[in-house]
Amino acid sequence: MSTETAASRRTTYTPDSLLEVAVAVFNERGYDGTSMEDLARAAGITKSSIYHHVKGKEELLERGVNRALDALNGSLDEMEALPDAGELDRVEQAVFRAVQILVEELPYVTLLLRVRGNTEAERAAQDRRREIDRRLAGFVERAADAGALRADVDPHLASRLVFGMVNSVAEWYRPQRDLAADDVAAAVTRLVFDGLRRR
Amino acid sequence: MSTETAASRRTTYTPDSLLEVAVAVFNERGYDGTSMEDLARAAGITKSSIYHHVKGKEELLERGVNRALDALNGSLDEMEALPDAGELDRVEQAVFRAVQILVEELPYVTLLLRVRGNTEAERAAQDRRREIDRRLAGFVERAADAGALRADVDPHLASRLVFGMVNSVAEWYRPQRDLAADDVAAAVTRLVFDGLRRR
DNA sequence: TGGAACCGACCGACCGTTCGGTTTACTGTA
DNA sequence: TACAGTAAACCGAACGGTCGGTCGGTTCCA
Structure with missing residues (x-):
């Protein structure tokens, strides 16, 4: 009642609610593998x-993809605005936060991670x-x-690998079935910083 | 000279040499985003x-995808046939070897990792x-x-994350530009077992 | 000279998109 | 309460174009 006339009617689509359906189908069948007919069927129109x-x-x-990019950029802005913690803490925070956002915005980040670059919009997303x-590599x-x-792994390589692990969560994570976002984020952070080996 | 009559003539295609071209295009544009006309242009026929x-x-x-799957399965067979090393060594070996094969068979493994499941062939690949x-999770x-x-990370989750990091190498690795396969494999193994933190 | 390699022309099906028109839900007026 | 007006939401039919695939040949070479 506070925001707008909406929220009372439903059963009808807004660009955003349609986007939610579309992104789900894109992630299931791939963007190029999804026809407008597929989207229509999934949306019921x-x-x-x-x-x-x-x-x-x-x-x-x-x-x-922009929804994912905006969320990721936003959290980077926040982290850079923060009072300087130690450099190591900052990396730890970046990893933890990246997992959080990936899970929070799972469908949109998943879509982003799979963009191929066939159209102008896709190339723009890749650039962003x-x-x-x-x-992230800067951190x-x-x-x-x-x-x-540790000095025996090149920082650029380490960055690729660490955020490769982070992004790989999108391949299997399902909100209902799996752990809460923070638990996954904690596991990733532990693994990344201290490794799998028992000490 | 030892294998066959081939290798003397060239400029003509075999199913395998055509496959090499096709997989390269598939990886660039995505399978669904690649038309037969795209393949023809790339192959020059x-x-x-x-x-x-x-x-x-x-x-x-x-x-x-079968080329990738056969290579991966083959190395798993080898590892299981080997005399029992320690359980930890076996995991370390699995990680190292997975990176090696990913790099050796990069285009084919890349293709496999991106399969969506729209056709019967794709679903069969996903099953394999x-x-x-x-x-791997068994190891x-x-x-x-x-x-x-370490006991504070669930083994199933750890397995997903570790091999997620391994597979993420396919996203950026380029044979000429980057380190040798064994160097990447060593870096991944170090990171996975002992973490990023200086000790 | 026979088969492997290749080509140009073409097929039906499906693609993303457009268009003219209908239905639906809400508004102001009486 | 009734109703006309309106704009948003939706639909069926069709568009030009591209898709994967077929077919009847021609070229090339051992």
Whole structure:
């Protein structure tokens, strides 16, 4: 009642609620493997009705990946604005937070991680993602310069591997079935910093 | 000269040499995003000529993913046939070897990792891959039962994360530009077992 | 000279998108 | 309470184009 006239009616779509359906189908069948007919069937409306809400298939992709990119960029902004913790703590925080956001925005981040680069929108998403990877690698590099990391693994390689592990969570995580986001984030963080070996 | 009449003539395609081209294009544009016309252009022959070598697009996918699956299964067979090393050593060996094969058979493993499940061939590949994941998880579980792993991370979760890191190498590794396979494998193994933190 | 390798033309099916029109839900007026 | 007006939501039919695949040949070479 506070925000708008919406929320009373339902059964009808907004661009955002349609996006939710579309992204789910994209992740199941792949973007290129999804036809507008597939989306229409999943949404329970006809193909032509989709065009009442969005300009086309590519806009759905663009909105989907941008939601993930905005969330990831936002948390990086927050972390950089924070008073300087130790360089190692900052990396630990980045890893933990990355897992949190991946789980919170799972469908959208999943979509982003699978973008191939066939269209202009996809290449733009890849560019924005590379910028995020660069910022994360920066954290790792500063920690390495401060001598907080082991010296026998190149910081760039370490960054790729660590956030590769983080992103791999999108391959299997299911909200209902699996642990809470923070538990997964904690496990990843422990593994990344102290390894699998018993001490 | 030892194997066959081939190797003398070139400029013509065999199913395998065509596969090499096709898999490269699949990985660049995605399987569904690749048209037979794309493949023909990349191979330097016409669309219809492709059908002289293979039955169709799906056979190329099937051959591609099976090459990766056979390589992975083969190395698992080898490892299980080996005299029993310690349970921890076996996990370490599995991680190292997984990276090696991923790099050796990079295009084929990359293709496998991106399979979506839209066709029967894709679902068969997913099933075979799940079996491999199960065998790998078995190694980790046995090491955990033997008390060789840290107790505060669930072995199933640990397995997913570790081999998630391994597989993430396919996202960025380029043979010319990057380290040798064994160097990457060593880095992954170090990170997985002893972590990023300086000691 | 026979088979392997390849080609150009073409097929039906399906693609993303458009368009004209209908239904639905809500509003202001009486 | 009744109803006309309106805009959002939706639909069926069709568009031009591209898809994977077929077919009847021609070229090449051992």
